[in-house]
Amino acid sequence: MKNAKYILWFFVLVLLQGLVFNRILFWGYLNPYLYVILLLFLPVRIDKALLLITAFCLGICIDAFENSGGLHAAASTFIAFLRPFILRILSNRQGTEFNELKIKDLGLRTMTIYAFLLIFLHHFVLFALEAFKFSEIGTVLLRSLYSSLFTFVLVIFVHLWNVRSK
Amino acid sequence: MQNLIRFFVRFRLLFLFILLEGLALSWMFSSRSFQRSTYLNSSRAVNGVILTRYDALTDYLNLAKQNEQLAKENAALRSLTKDAYLPVYTTPQTSEDTLYKVRYQYISAQVINSSFRKRQNYMTINRGSAHGIAPQMGVIGPKGVVGEVKEVSEHFATVIPLINPTLAISGRLKHTGFFGPVKWEGADYRMATVSDIPRYAQVSHGDSIVTDGRSLIFPAGIPIGTVTEYSIQDDKNFYTLLIELSTDFSSVDHVYVVLDKFKTEILNLQQSP
Known part of the structure; x- marks a missing residue:
């Protein structure tokens, strides 16, 4: 039953991204990639290989x-590979084990670090591979930063709405 | 042997990661190069159908603007028809055309997917080999040049627009005839550059850049853009012109694919020793 929810999310996010968010553009820099939200909030104890394959398919x-x-x-698989390491470092730092990836469990600060770090890494790999020129590193960083902030706000908004509605 | 197996089991995640990453990157590079990226192409059936439906829906949103554009084009075309001319000669004219043969044919198409904010921009149109489209045909819009057909499936085709750095077409100054390659630099979807215009050419702001008949892709004289700035190149002998593109790539919708009936004849002639 729980798995069905994530599979539904998968398809909804793909369609949302393909038909709505890919066509949003602000000031020539901002394109939000909301679909990473699925990779952020898959269960903590998901099999790591399954996480990688899910990210790849997405x-x-x-x-x-x-x-x-x-x-x-490429970008999604990259953050799916890093996710377990980042979670382990964050939970060691806080001294508690995370059961569920919710603001209530992680605390606002840890959640912000976790979500923003993964989103930024994803966007950076994405824009860097797209430009594929070292001379454009400045533009790439700027685009990654702006778009990450935009995605981050969207992700937190969707997450809070999702938690609240239960 | 057992150690080897243990090694693989221990690092299985890393291997899976490298495998998936390698697959993704190799797809990325093969689709970027000019070769066919047969899989993962939005001219493929499923996506094509979804995007056509979606496009039909969103078309309503900018219907007013499109209508205005089409109306203008209609007016321009109507002023070219026979009815728009006052007959001056009363001698009968026969229309048995032995002096003129049709060279260009235009196939109308609609853009169902396009991007303009990336470095590598692409478009998909709803015409394919079934309608007579083939790779390397020119694509023009109501306001000017749009791009060149890249790949064709039965009912859809992908187009490399002018705002993709891999496309280089030839443009010439309308008044003086000096020509040079038109390239997009990857920053602003409204601007492009024309290089290698000789220094002794007369250039001024607002000059029109039009297509050159040499390329066999477009008919001569289709607008590309207007000059906004010009500067001497590093080699001191040529100008580089910054031009504002005639086609607004953020709103392009109705386009025409150009079919040159004499292309093979000219190519055969040029290739014969």
């Missing part, structure tokens, strides 16, 4: 809409 679906080869698949 990325490929987004790529099919954007015509971008394996760009999103």
